[in-house]
Amino acid sequence: MADAVNKQKQDLSSLNEDYASRYGFRDPVDYFHKGAKGINHEVVEMISRMKKEPRWMTEVRHQALDVFLSKPTPRWGNTELLGEIDYDDIYYFMKPIENQQASWDDVPEYIKKTFDRLGIPEAEQKFLGGVSAQYESEVVYHSMQEDLKKQGIIFLDMDSGLREHPDIVRKFFGTVIPATDNKYAALNTSVWSGGSFIYVPPGVEVRAPLQAYFRINAENMGQFERTLIIADKGSRVHYIEGCTAPVYSTDSLHSAVVELIALEGAYIRYTTIQNWSRNIYNLVTKRSTAHKNATVEWVDGNLGSRLTMKYPCIQLVGEGARGEILSVALAGKDQHQDAGAKVIHAAPNTSSRITSKSISKDNGRATYRGLAKVHKNAANCRISVECDALLIGEQARSDTYPTMEIDNDRVRVEHEARVSKVAEEQLFYLRSRGLSEDEARLLIVNGFMEPFTKELPLEYAVELNRLIALEMEGSVG
Amino acid sequence: MRNSKTEYMIPEKAPELQQGPEWLKKQRRQQRETFNSLPLPQRGLQLWRYTDPARFVFERISDDIAVNGRFEAAKTVEQKHLRNGRLTGLITDVAGREITAHGFEEITAGGGQVSSLATAVETHFALVEPYLYSLVNAQTGKFEAMNGALWHDGIFLYIPDNLAIEKPIHLLRQAGGPGSAAFPRLLVVAGKNAEVTLIDEYGGGPADDTNGAAYSNAAVEIMAQDDSRVRYISLQRQTAGTRFYLTHRARIGRGAQMLTVPLAFGGALSKQNFGVILDGPGADSRMYGLLFGSRHQHFDNHTLHHHAAGQTYSNINFKVVLRDRALSAYTGLIRIDRAAPGCEAYQENRNLLLNDGTRAETIPELEILNEDVSCSHGATLGPIDPLLTFYLGSRGIPGPEAVRMIVGGFVADTLKLVPEDIRERISGFVDERLEAL
Numbered sequence: 001m002a003d004a005v006n007k008q009k010q011d012l013s014s015l016n017e018d019y020a021s022r023y024g025f026r027d028p029v030d031y032f033h034k035g036a037k038g039i040n041h042e043v044v045e046m047i048s049r050m051k052k053e054p055r056w057m058t059e060v061r062h063q064a065l066d067v068f069l070s071k072p073t074p075r076w077g078n079t080e081l082l083g084e085i086d087y088d089d090i091y092y093f094m095k096p097i098e099n100q101q102a103s104w105d106d107v108p109e110y111i112k113k114t115f116d117r118l119g120i121p122e123a124e125q126k127f128l129g130g131v132s133a134q135y136e137s138e139v140v141y142h143s144m145q146e147d148l149k150k151q152g153i154i155f156l157d158m159d160s161g162l163r164e165h166p167d168i169v170r171k172f173f174g175t176v177i178p179a180t181d182n183k184y185a186a187l188n189t190s191v192w193s194g195g196s197f198i199y200v201p202p203g204v205e206v207r208a209p210l211q212a213y214f215r216i217n218a219e220n221m222g223q224f225e226r227t228l229i230i231a232d233k234g235s236r237v238h239y240i241e242g243c244t245a246p247v248y249s250t251d252s253l254h255s256a257v258v259e260l261i262a263l264e265g266a267y268i269r270y271t272t273i274q275n276w277s278r279n280i281y282n283l284v285t286k287r288s289t290a291h292k293n294a295t296v297e298w299v300d301g302n303l304g305s306r307l308t309m310k311y312p313c314i315q316l317v318g319e320g321a322r323g324e325i326l327s328v329a330l331a332g333k334d335q336h337q338d339a340g341a342k343v344i345h346a347a348p349n350t351s352s353r354i355t356s357k358s359i360s361k362d363n364g365r366a367t368y369r370g371l372a373k374v375h376k377n378a379a380n381c382r383i384s385v386e387c388d389a390l391l392i393g394e395q396a397r398s399d400t401y402p403t404m405e406i407d408n409d410r411v412r413v414e415h416e417a418r419v420s421k422v423a424e425e426q427l428f429y430l431r432s433r434g435l436s437e438d439e440a441r442l443l444i445v446n447g448f449m450e451p452f453t454k455e456l457p458l459e460y461a462v463e464l465n466r467l468i469a470l471e472m473e474g475s476v477g
Numbered sequence: 478m479r480n481s482k483t484e485y486m487i488p489e490k491a492p493e494l495q496q497g498p499e500w501l502k503k504q505r506r507q508q509r510e511t512f513n514s515l516p517l518p519q520r521g522l523q524l525w526r527y528t529d530p531a532r533f534v535f536e537r538i539s540d541d542i543a544v545n546g547r548f549e550a551a552k553t554v555e556q557k558h559l560r561n562g563r564l565t566g567l568i569t570d571v572a573g574r575e576i577t578a579h580g581f582e583e584i585t586a587g588g589g590q591v592s593s594l595a596t597a598v599e600t601h602f603a604l605v606e607p608y609l610y611s612l613v614n615a616q617t618g619k620f621e622a623m624n625g626a627l628w629h630d631g632i633f634l635y636i637p638d639n640l641a642i643e644k645p646i647h648l649l650r651q652a653g654g655p656g657s658a659a660f661p662r663l664l665v666v667a668g669k670n671a672e673v674t675l676i677d678e679y680g681g682g683p684a685d686d687t688n689g690a691a692y693s694n695a696a697v698e699i700m701a702q703d704d705s706r707v708r709y710i711s712l713q714r715q716t717a718g719t720r721f722y723l724t725h726r727a728r729i730g731r732g733a734q735m736l737t738v739p740l741a742f743g744g745a746l747s748k749q750n751f752g753v754i755l756d757g758p759g760a761d762s763r764m765y766g767l768l769f770g771s772r773h774q775h776f777d778n779h780t781l782h783h784h785a786a787g788q789t790y791s792n793i794n795f796k797v798v799l800r801d802r803a804l805s806a807y808t809g810l811i812r813i814d815r816a817a818p819g820c821e822a823y824q825e826n827r828n829l830l831l832n833d834g835t836r837a838e839t840i841p842e843l844e845i846l847n848e849d850v851s852c853s854h855g856a857t858l859g860p861i862d863p864l865l866t867f868y869l870g871s872r873g874i875p876g877p878e879a880v881r882m883i884v885g886g887f888v889a890d891t892l893k894l895v896p897e898d899i900r901e902r903i904s905g906f907v908d909e910r911l912e913a914l
Contacts, residue, residue, distance in 0.1 A: 075519065376833075391848035394815070400843035406858045409830035413858040415841070421848040 024277055026246035027110045027217050031136075033095035037220065038088045041065060044190050047093045051159055051193070054166060057173075064179035064189035071183040077369075078336050081307045085281055090222040090253055092191045094136040100157065107141050114215060115141070130155045132212040134225060137193040139212075148206065154199040155210050158226045161197025168199060172230055176259035176287045176315075184283040188224045188257040195225030195256065200235040200266075209238040209271075209457065216245035216252055216280065227258040231266035231294075238269040240457070244304070245277045251306065253281045260288035262296050264318065269297040273460060275467065276304035278335060284310040292318030292347075299455050302329040302337045303467055311369060313342035316350035316378075323352040328452040330468065331364030331396075340369035340401075341385075345378040345411075356387040357452060359445065360396035361472075367399040372406075372413060379410040387417035390448055392441075392472075442472050485534045486513045493627045493660075497598050504610055508625030511615035518619060527806035527838055528748055528777040533620055533722050535692040541654030542572040547716075548651045551678075555647050565644040566591060572653035573661040573693075574629045587640040594631030594662055604635050609664055612726035612754075613696040621724050624660045624696040631662030634675075638668035638702075645674040645710075645902065652680065652691040652719050661695040667705040669730075675707075676902060679721065680714035680743050692720045699727035701735055703757060708736040710899060711751070712906060715744035717772075723749040731757025731786075738895060739766040739795075740903060741776055742910050752781035755789035755820075765894045766795040769910040770803030770835075780809040784820045787849075793824040796891045798884055800831035800914065806838040811854065815846040824854035829861065829887050831880065831914075881914050 033050065035043060044065050048058040073082050101107045107115075115133050130144035132155070139157035148155065154165065162169045179189035196212045216223050231237050245252060254276060262268045268288065276282055282305040288296040298312035314323035329337035343352040358366035372383045389398040400417045422444050430440035446453075446465060453461040487494075487509045494505050517530045548571075558564045559580050566580035568591070576593035584591055590601060597605050615622035632648060652659050667673055679695065693715070701707045707727070715721050721744045729735045739751050753762040762782060770776050782791040797805045811822045828837040841854040861883050869879035888907060892900055 076522070379833075389843075389845070391845065391850065393848055394818075396846075396848050398843065398845040400841075400854070402841060402856075404837075404839045404856060404858060406828075406830070406837045409833045409835055409860045411859060413856070415839075415854075415856040417841070417843060417854050419843055419845045419850060419852040421850065 020247050023244040023275065024247040027114060029096060029110065029217060031094055031096055032098050033093070035091065035093050037091055039065070039090070039092050039191065043092055047191055047193065050095070053162065056170065057162065060174065060179070061190045064186045067179050068183060068186035068190055071186060073183065077309055077338050078307055081281070081336065085251070085253060090220055091218065092222050092224070093193060094218055094221060095138050096135045097140055100139055100160070101141050102143055104141065104143075111135055111140055114217070115213065130210040132157055132196055134194045134212065134214045136216065136218060136221060136223065139194050145208070151204050152201040153204060153206060154197065156197045158195040158197045158228065159193065161228070165197070165199070168230065169197065169228065172228055172259070172261060176261065176289050177257050177285050182285060184255045185257050185285040188226060188255050188285070191222070192224045192226035192257065195227040196229070196239070197227070198229040198237065198239065200231045200237045202232040203234045205236040206238065209240050211240045211242070214241065214243040216254065216276075218252075220250055220252060222253040222255065225256050227256065229259070229268060229270070230261045231263060231268045233263045234265040236267040238271070240271045240460070242273045242275070244275050245280055247277045247279060249279070251279045251281055253283070256284045258284070258286040260296060262288065262290045262294035264292045265294060266291070267295045269299065271299040271456065271460075273301045273464065274304055274308065278304065278306050280305045282308040282310065284308075286310065287313040287315065289315045289317055290321035290323055293320040294318060295322045295324075297324045298326070298341070299452070300325070300327045300339065301452065301464065302339050306334065307336045307338065309338045311340040311342050311371075313344065314352060315344045315346060316352065317346045319347045319349050321347060321350045325354045326452055326455060327354070327356045327368075328449060329358040329366045331358065331360045331366040333362040333364060336365045336367070338367040338369060340367070342371040343373070343383060344371070345374045345381045345383070348377065348379045348381070350378060351382040354385040355451060357449060358388070358398060359390045359392065359448070360398050361392045363393075363395035365397040365399070368401065368417070370402045372402070372404045372415070374406045374408050374411050374413070376407045378408055381408070381411040383411070383413045385415040388448070389417070389419040390445070391419065391421050442469055445472055485536045487623070487626055491627060493629055496595065496629070498602075500606060501598050505626050508615045508622045512619055512622035512626055515619040515622065524779060524808060527804070528746070528775065530619075532720060532746055533694065533748070535658050535720070537656070537658035537692075539654060539656035541657050542574055543654055545651070548649075552649060555649055558647070563644060565642050565646050567647045567649065568632055570632060570648065570650040570661055572651065572657060572659040573631065574659070576630050576632060583642060584636065584640070588637040589640060590633065590635035592633050594628070594633045594664060597633035601633070601635070604666060605633065605664065608666055608698060608700050611700070612698040612728060613724050617724060617726075620694055620722050621696060624662060624694050628660040628662040628696070631664065634665045634673070636667045636671040636673045639670045640668070641672035642674070645676050645899070648675060648677045650677070650679050652693040652715060652721075655691060655718075657691050659691065659693040661693065663695075663697045665699040665707070667699070667701045667707050669702045670704045671702070672706040673708070674899065676710045676712060678712040678714060679723075680716060680719070691716075691718070694722040695724075697723065697725040701727060701729040701733045703730040704732040705730070706734045708896070708899060710738040710903060711740065711749070712903070713739075713741045713743055713747060713749065714906070715747065717743065717745060719744045721747045721749070725749070725751045726754065727752070728754045728756050729760045729762060732759040733757065733761070735762045736895070737762070737764040738899070738903065739764070739778070740906065741766070741768040741778060742906070744774065746775045748777040750779040750781070752783065753791070754783045754785055755791060756785050758786055758788040760786065760789045762791045763894070764793045764795070765891050766793075767888055767891060767907065768795070768797045768805055770797070770799045770805055771801045771913070772803065773801070774803045776803070776805045778805070778807050782811050782822055782824075784811075784813040784817045784822060787817045788819045789817065790820070791822045794891050794894060795826045796888055797826070797828040797837060798831065798887065799828070799835035799837060802834045804836040808840040808842065809854070810842040810844065811852060812844045813847050813850055813852065818847050818849035820847070820850050820852070822850070822852045826856040827887070828858040829884065830858065831861065831884075877914070881911055884914060885911055
């Protein structure tokens, strides 16, 4: 065992890189379009016009902007950091190139280099069914395996989705997350650009995962991708997204809206590995609707960003629907991961499980914020919520704010949470087996994260372990 | 709702503002100013999500403090206990206005003090002034400021260092008549290595008395100094129409042990906030609560364990039983400060829902700012396991009795954590609620 850990240690030291060099590089870019900073109705009109959108979408955007402007900043959560966002100092729309490319060779060299460095084409060849790469506001590269197209699967960036399938988009857009839901959902609805649009026809199973990669390059950039996934009756799909950005001294805003609809008997898994640089505010609304006997799973990993506020939600609206949320947060220096999960049981015989794992390190703060709600008519529900938090370092902080609202007596709800440091006995045992304290600690942390990593495709699990190891380096003393 | 005015301001001429020595008048004026300047708490904020704060702004329209027959009956029973040597003392408190003490020879002989708070502020400046408003005051919130300005009279207890009082002290309090508003206040100072048990009973009548429509806003401050042992049982048996608001805070010093038992049975609307601040190494706080709700009763309970010092221990077990259309919202916060290593904190909240139509909300919260900690919480909600009733039915035990047995077993778990002498005192009140099921 010591050998294995030593091997990992060696890999680590040979890496000898940190975020800045791995993901933190930046490209000097001549943007095809770069508007002015700030947000108003003219900006919204301009975005919509450049995208040649139907009038109804332009109207949706304008109405959402009014909602955004009228809603106050949330009075809960990290109000101090939220108050620091200067909405007038953000670019709301940046178009890097004129047209999206379907061939990797046609992507401009600097962007290609970016995604090459991030390992995207490699991953595509290895195990993905389709890939979408978004740079600033728009998707710059998109490809999907031929056989998936033949099965009638639609996997497009959201802008193309609206152009090519306006009826489906109009039917579902904003139905799971209306613009009035919260300030950031309203902001996204008014200036959204990019994101993924996926439709899986009835009974079709997408065997290899579909992936989107989101990259913010510019300073003071706002990225507002919009994702809509519809799994028709009895279909199955797994979607993965990853996010990074360069390190800047001023902050950028990422505010996505993700809507999932799993129709009768369908299955959707949505995996996120968020590794934004520590100058990104990541304020995301993610929600899904699970119809009769459908299953939705969110696998949500939060490693990066300065402040993340994200609570993936599953609305179980059909009998027999099932939901599972696995949320992991790693809060390092100066980070606040305010993550969590929501399950809303609105139909009988539905079940859900939430597992949350968080590590707070240095002066990092990890918050679990959750909701488990059972409506009156939802008899025979089962909910189980489990939160585990690990604290490393004297300045670390962990908060747990679960809320359970139960309006039906025929339910079983269980909630458990634990907060602890790395146990002295475990460290002692591992050290008695010849491991250094650093190695022992890393091993324990990896074990703590295992329920999450084992749900990831292998390449991602390896990457995640590497990130954790980097984060943990020198954490002793 | 009748008599609630959200824009109510405490008038400058309120008679209570003129009561007491100069330092107290100044305090009262400050509390009034804070009350008048603070807006109502926002509904979106955690502690007010399930209860409309406007329902606690109450302008008194009656000074009716006539005691009802049930209060007299309860008083007779407690006086008998006092005569039989089962109590150290009995204090009756009518609407936070008429305070009468019976017994207490053991405490006064030992150098302690038992008196009405209005008397104590005049005669025991050194014992009262440092502590009054130190834990529950305008900074705590708008309604705490309201009590701070308008309390008329209260109860003061001082147990000197090293005095151990074995038998409990019973505080029997009654809210006023319909349209009246009471602002009861309690200040307890337990000296080093002192020991005392308090049973603080609000209401003094069975929960089925429906003729009260009174308002009561109470404040409780307990200072438990190093190595003291204090047991505080809060028995809320308000009459059925009463709106009740209570904020309790205890600060416990090095090596002190605190047992808090909140029992919430009565009232139409009851919002109670129990908090213990563990302020010295070795401090140990346990809180074992029970709540029974029926009809349209609305309960909103908070507990707080604030670990301000290292090497401290806390444990909460809070059980809720609901039937009819009753609602219970429970928020429990464990906070561990940065400067408090080596703490252990546990919290458990279980909710038993006896029929459809009940509502239970539970929010067990943790705020941990120190890595050297062992902390956990658990919450469950659910109905009676149908297998249990089926089994009891097969043994010839009819439905309603089976339910009583099962609920009895559910709460017995918590009751058996309470020391035996106290358990005996409170199990009568619990049985009374069980029989009403």
